Amino acid sequence: MTKIGLEIHSQLTKLESKLFCSCKANYREFEPNTNICPICIGLPGSLPRLNQKAVEKATMIAMALNCSTPEKIAFFRKNYFYPDLPKNFQITQLNLYGNTSVGGTGILMVGEKKIRITRIQLEEDPGRLIYEGSSEKNLVTLVDYNRAGTPLVEIVTEPDFENPREVREFLNILSNLLENLDVSDPSLEGAMRADANVSIEGGNKVEIKNIGSFHDLEKAIHFEITRQQSLHSRDIPIIQETRHWDDKRKITVSSRSKEEDLDYRYFLEGDIPWVKIGNEVKEKLKSEMPESISSKKQRYISKYNIPAQVADVLSSDKFYSDLFEDAHTKENAKEVANIITTDLMGLVDTREKRESSKLKPSHLQEIADSIQSNKITRNSAKNALYEIVKTGKKLSDLISELDLGNVSDESELLQIIESVILEEPQAVEQAKSNLLTINYLVGKVMQKTKGKADPKLTLDLLKKKIQ
Amino acid sequence: MNIKISALQFTREVKSGSISAEDFIAKTMEQIQNIDDNLHAFLSINDKAVDQAREIDKKIKSGGKIGQCFGMPISIKDNICIKDTKTTCASKMLENFIAPYDATVITKLKQQDAIFVGKVNLDEFAMGLSTEFSAYGPSKNPWNTDYVPGGSSGGSAVSVSAFECVASLGSDTGGSVRNPASFCSTVGYKPTYGLVSRYGLISYANSIEQIGPLTRTVEDAAFMLNLIAGLDSNDNTTVDNNNEDYLKDINSGIEGKKIGIIKEMIGEGIDPSVLSATKDAISKLEGLGATCEEVSLDMVKYSVAAYYIITATEAGSNLARYDNLRYGYDFSVEGFEFNSYIEKARKKFGSEVTRRMILGGFVPSAGHAGRYFLKALKVKSKLLRQINDAFKKFDLLISPTVPILPFKIGEKINDPVTLFLIDINTVTANLTGKPAISIPYAISNGLPIGIQLIANSMNDKLLLQAAYALEKTVKLPEVPI
Numbered sequence: 002m003t004k005i006g007l008e009i010h011s012q013l014t015k016l017e018s019k020l021f022c023s024c025k026a027n028y029r030e031f032e033p034n035t036n037i038c039p040i041c042i043g044l045p046g047s048l049p050r051l052n053q054k055a056v057e058k059a060t061m062i063a064m065a066l067n068c069s070t071p072e073k074i075a076f077f078r079k080n081y082f083y084p085d086l087p088k089n090f091q092i093t094q095l096n097l098y099g100n101t102s103v104g105g106t107g108i109l110m111v112g113e114k115k116i117r118i119t120r121i122q123l124e125e126d127p128g129r130l131i132y133e134g135s136s137e138k139n140l141v142t143l144v145d146y147n148r149a150g151t152p153l154v155e156i157v158t159e160p161d162f163e164n165p166r167e168v169r170e171f172l173n174i175l176s177n178l179l180e181n182l183d184v185s186d187p188s189l190e191g192a193m194r195a196d197a198n199v200s201i202e203g204g205n206k207v208e209i210k211n212i213g214s215f216h217d218l219e220k221a222i223h224f225e226i227t228r229q230q231s232l233h234s235r236d237i238p239i240i241q242e243t244r245h246w247d248d249k250r251k252i253t254v255s256s257r258s259k260e261e262d263l264d265y266r267y268f269l270e271g272d273i274p275w276v277k278i279g280n281e282v283k284e285k286l287k288s289e290m291p292e293s294i295s296s297k298k299q300r301y302i303s304k305y306n307i308p309a310q311v312a313d314v315l316s317s318d319k320f321y322s323d324l325f326e327d328a329h330t331k332e333n334a335k336e337v338a339n340i341i342t343t344d345l346m347g348l349v350d351t352r353e354k355r356e357s358s359k360l361k362p363s364h365l366q367e368i369a370d371s372i373q374s375n376k377i378t379r380n381s382a383k384n385a386l387y388e389i390v391k392t393g394k395k396l397s398d399l400i401s402e403l404d405l406g407n408v409s410d411e412s413e414l415l416q417i418i419e420s421v422i423l424e425e426p427q428a429v430e431q432a433k434s435n436l437l438t439i440n441y442l443v444g445k446v447m448q449k450t451k452g453k454a455d456p457k458l459t460l461d462l463l464k465k466k467i468q
Numbered sequence: 469m470n471i472k473i474s475a476l477q478f479t480r481e482v483k484s485g486s487i488s489a490e491d492f493i494a495k496t497m498e499q500i501q502n503i504d505d506n507l508h509a510f511l512s513i514n515d516k517a518v519d520q521a522r523e524i525d526k527k528i529k530s531g532g533k534i535g536q537c538f539g540m541p542i543s544i545k546d547n548i549c550i551k552d553t554k555t556t557c558a559s560k561m562l563e564n565f566i567a568p569y570d571a572t573v574i575t576k577l578k579q580q581d582a583i584f585v586g587k588v589n590l591d592e593f594a595m596g597l598s599t600e601f602s603a604y605g606p607s608k609n610p611w612n613t614d615y616v617p618g619g620s621s622g623g624s625a626v627s628v629s630a631f632e633c634v635a636s637l638g639s640d641t642g643g644s645v646r647n648p649a650s651f652c653s654t655v656g657y658k659p660t661y662g663l664v665s666r667y668g669l670i671s672y673a674n675s676i677e678q679i680g681p682l683t684r685t686v687e688d689a690a691f692m693l694n695l696i697a698g699l700d701s702n703d704n705t706t707v708d709n710n711n712e713d714y715l716k717d718i719n720s721g722i723e724g725k726k727i728g729i730i731k732e733m734i735g736e737g738i739d740p741s742v743l744s745a746t747k748d749a750i751s752k753l754e755g756l757g758a759t760c761e762e763v764s765l766d767m768v769k770y771s772v773a774a775y776y777i778i779t780a781t782e783a784g785s786n787l788a789r790y791d792n793l794r795y796g797y798d799f800s801v802e803g804f805e806f807n808s809y810i811e812k813a814r815k816k817f818g819s820e821v822t823r824r825m826i827l828g829g830f831v832p833s834a835g836h837a838g839r840y841f842l843k844a845l846k847v848k849s850k851l852l853r854q855i856n857d858a859f860k861k862f863d864l865l866i867s868p869t870v871p872i873l874p875f876k877i878g879e880k881i882n883d884p885v886t887l888f889l890i891d892i893n894t895v896t897a898n899l900t901g902k903p904a905i906s907i908p909y910a911i912s913n914g915l916p917i918g919i920q921l922i923a924n925s926m927n928d929k930l931l932l933q934a935a936y937a938l939e940k941t942v943k944l945p946e947v948p949i
C-alpha cells in the first residue's frame with residue numbers, strides 16, 4: 002500500500018507583525034531588506050520578543066484540527082548554517098520534553114477518511130534567497146531578509162494518504178480551514194508550502210522537498226510513486242533518502258547534500274520562557290474562533306433551506322461566506338446564495354480579481370431583492386453583477402444606464418409575444434400539442450427583450466395566447 | 469579635585485554644586501589618558517564625554533530636570549551595545565561592528581544622565597577570567613600590573629579600581645563580574661537572573677548570564693541596580709521587581725540572619741590566605757548577629773563541568789551568526805564557495821572562542837548529548853534543587869569569590885583546565901539564577917581577596933543589606949597606582 006505523509010508550512014499572514022519583532026508579517030510589499038530590524042536580522046545583542054498573538058492563532062489552528070493542546074509550550078533552537086538564516090539557527094518547536102508544541106496529535110476528516118495530525122509547531126520563516134545571473138558561472142545569490150521571522154505554522158501529518166487525490170482534497174480542506182480561521186491567506190504566493198514523504202509497500206520512506214506549489218506537489222507525489230513502483234518491479238531496493246523536486250524537469254532528484262545526516266543540536270531557547278496556555282486562555286480562544294466551515298454549512302441548510310451542494314461551496318470559501326453573511330436576510334438568503342454560487346464565482350475566481358472587485362454586500366442585497374420583487378430578471382442580474390464587480394456602481398443606476406429594467410408592462414410584452422407567434426408558427430403548433438415545448442417561445446421572447454422580460458408574466462401571457 | 473569618590477558621593481556633590489560634572493569628567497578623562505596606556509582597561513574612549521558633561525552642568529544651572537546620575541562617568545563592557553558606537557566583544561570578528569541601537573541598560577542610564585566614558589576590555593566574547601583572551605591584549609591589575617585583573621569583565625574592574633570611572637557595567641556568565649571585582653578589589657554584583665534586561669548584551673550563554681554593576685561600594689551597586697533593573701518588553705526573561713528601591717534600608721543589618729558556609733567552596737585547592745579571609749569574614753558576620761553554619765551542596769563538584777558544557781552549547785549557537793557572510797572581513801564574491809568562506813571567516817575567532825565553539829558543536833550533538841549536554845542539564849537542575857533546599861534553612865550563603873589569589877599574566881593561559889576550575893565558586897549562582905555579590909575583603913601580599921555572598925532569587929535587597937553590613941567591617945589600603 003502506498004503511504005504518503007505531509008509537512009505543511011503555513012504563514013500566519015493575517016498577523017500584524019513577525020514572530021519575534023514588530024516588523025510586518027506581510028513582507029510582500031517591501032523593497033528587499035527594508036522590512037527588517039535588529040531582531041529579525043539577528044544583530045548582536047538583540048533578543049526575540051515573542052508575539053503572543055502568534056501563539057494564540059497557532060493554538061486556534063491546533064484546536065480547529067482537533068489537536069491536543071499542552072498547558073505550556075516551549076521553543077527550541079534548530080542549529081544549522083544557511084545564508085537565509087540570520088542567526089544560523091531557527092527558533093522552532095520540538096517535543097523533546099513531552100508535548101510542548103502548540104499542537105499535539107489531532108485529526109482532520111477528508112470526506113469519510115481520517116487523516117491523523119502528528120503535531121503542529123510554531124516557528125520563524127527564514128529569509129529568501131534570490132538567484133540571479135545569466136549562466137551557472139555568473140550566478141549570484143542575493144539574500145532578502147524581509148521574510149525572516151515571519152510566523153510560520155508547521156503541520157505534520159501521519160502517512161495516512163494513499164494517493165495524490167487524497168492529498169489534494171486534504172490541502173483544499175486545510176487551506177479553506179486556515180482561511181476561515183482568519184489566520185492565513187493561502188492564496189498569497191509562498192504563504193502555504195508543503196513537503197511530502199512517500200513510501201510504497203516493501204520500500205523505504207522517501208522525502209521530497211523544495212516543492213513550489215500544491216499543483217507541483219501532486220505531480221511530485223505521482224512521479225515518486227511511479228519511480229518507486231518501477232524500481233520495486235525490477236527488484237531494486239528503494240533507499241531511504243531526501244529527494245528534491247526539480248521544477249523544470251518535473252522529476253525528483255536525489256539530494257546531493259545529505260540532509261538526513263544533519264545534526265541540528267536542538268536545545269531549549271533560553272531567551273523565551275515557557276508560555277503557559279491555561280484553560281482560561283483556551284476557552285477564550287475557543288469563544289473567539291470563527292464558526293467552523295461545517296457548522297456554517299449546516300446552518301445554511303437548516304436555517305435557509307439552501308441545497309447541500311450550494312451550502313458546501315458557500316461555506317468552504319471564506320470570501321463567499323463573508324459576502325453571504327453580510328448580504329443575506331432571512332427572506333433573500335436563498336437568492337443571495339444562488340447569485341454567489343452561480344453568477345459571482347466566475348467573475349472573481351482569482352486572487353487578483355477578488356482584490357480588484359468593487360462588489361459590496363449591499364450590492365448583492367439589492368440584486369437579490371430586485372429579483373425577488375421582479376424588478377430585474379436573473380439574466381439582467383448577471384449583467385449587472387459583471388458591471389458592479391468592475392465599477393462598484395449602484396444597481397439602481399445600472400438599471401437605467403444599461404436599461405436592465407424588466408419588461409413587465411403587459412401591453413408591451415403582448416406586442417412582443419404576438420410578433421414571436423407570427424414568426425414561429427411551427428413552434429406555436431408544437432406548443433399547442435405539447436405545452437412543455439413552450440419554453441422555446443419563452444426563450445424567443447427573452448431574446449427580443451435582451452433577457453429583460455418578466456419570465457413568469459411572459460409564460461402566463463404566452464399560454465393564454467396559444468390556447 | 470578628588471576623583472576617588474563613590475558614585476553616590478559624586479551625585480551628591482554635583483547636585484550640591486560643590487563640583488561640576490564637567491570638571492569631574494575632564495579629570496576622569498585625564499586619569500584615563502595618564503594611566504590606561506599601562507592598564508589597558510579601555511578599548512575605545514568617548515571623546516564627547518566632556519561636552520556631554522558641560523550640557524549636564526548647563527541643565528543643572530538652568531534648573532532643568534536632571535537624571536539621578538548627574539553626569540556620572542560610567543564605563544561599559546564592550547559586549548553591551550551603545551548606539552553608534554563600536555561594540556567589539558574584544559574580538560576581531562566584530563572589529564567594525566557599530567551598534568545601531570542602545571541596550572536597555574544604556575537607554576535607562578542615558579535617561580538618568582549618565583556619561584559613558586568608554587568601552588572596556590574583556591575576554592573575547594566574555595569567554596575567560598583574565599582578559600588575556602581579549603583580541604586587543606590583556607588588561608592589567610592596578611594592584612600589580614604583572615597580574616591579571618580577572619575576567620571576563622576585567623576592563624570594568626580595572627577602570628573602577630583605577631579611578632577611570634566611578635562605576636561600570638559588566639556581564640556575568642560564570643563569575644565574569646565577581647571574579648575581576650575580587651581580583652581588583654571592587655564590588656561586583658550579579659543580580660537575580662531576569663532582574664536586569666539583557667537586551668543589547670551580546671549573548672555568550674544567554675540562559676544564565678546577567679548584566680551587573682562593578683562599583684566602589686555596595687551602596688553604589690544598589691544605586692546602579694535601582695537604575696537598571698525591571699521588566700523590559702525587549703527581553704522576555706525579565707521579571708517585574710515592582711520598582712524596588714534597593715538603597716532604602718540598606719543599613720538594616722543582618723542580625724538574626726542564618727548564613728550557610730558552602731563546604732564545597734572552601735575545601736581542596738583553596739589558597740590559605742583566601743581561606744583565612746573567609747573565616748575572618750564569617751566571624752565578623754557572627755559578630756554582627758548572624759549565625760553561620762556549614763552546608764553541603766555536593767553538586768558543586770560537578771558544577772564547573774556542567775557550566776562549561778552548557779555555556780559551550782549556547783555559545784556554539786549564539787556565535788554561529790558570525791560566519792563572515794554578515795560579520796568579519798570582506799571577501800571578494802569571486803570564487804565564492806560557502807564552506808571555504810566560513811572556514812576562513814572563523815579564523816577571526818581567538819583560540820579560547822574557537823575551543824568553546826568546537827566544544828559547543830560536540831557536546832550537544834546527536835550521539836554525545838546524552839553523555840554531556842543532557843547530563844549537564846541534570847546537574848544544573850539538581851544543583852538548583854540543592855540550593856533551594858539550602859535556602860529553606862539559610863537566608864544567605866557565603867564563600868570566597870575565587871579560591872585563589874590573582875595570578876600572573878601568562879601564567880595559566882596555556883592551561884585551560886586549571887583556568888576552568890577557578891570558576892568553581894562563582895558558576896553556581898549562574899546555573900541557579902541566584903543573585904551573588906563579591907565585596908573586597910582583604911589584601912594578601914598586595915593582592916586582593918573578595919568574599920562572595922549568595923541569596924535566593926529576588927532576594928537581592930537582602931543580599932545587598934548583608935554585603936553592606938560586611939563591607940562596613942572592612943578597612944583596606946588604597947590601590948597603589
Ligand SMILES: [Zn+2]
Nearest residue numbers: 022024038041
Ligand atoms: Zn524585525
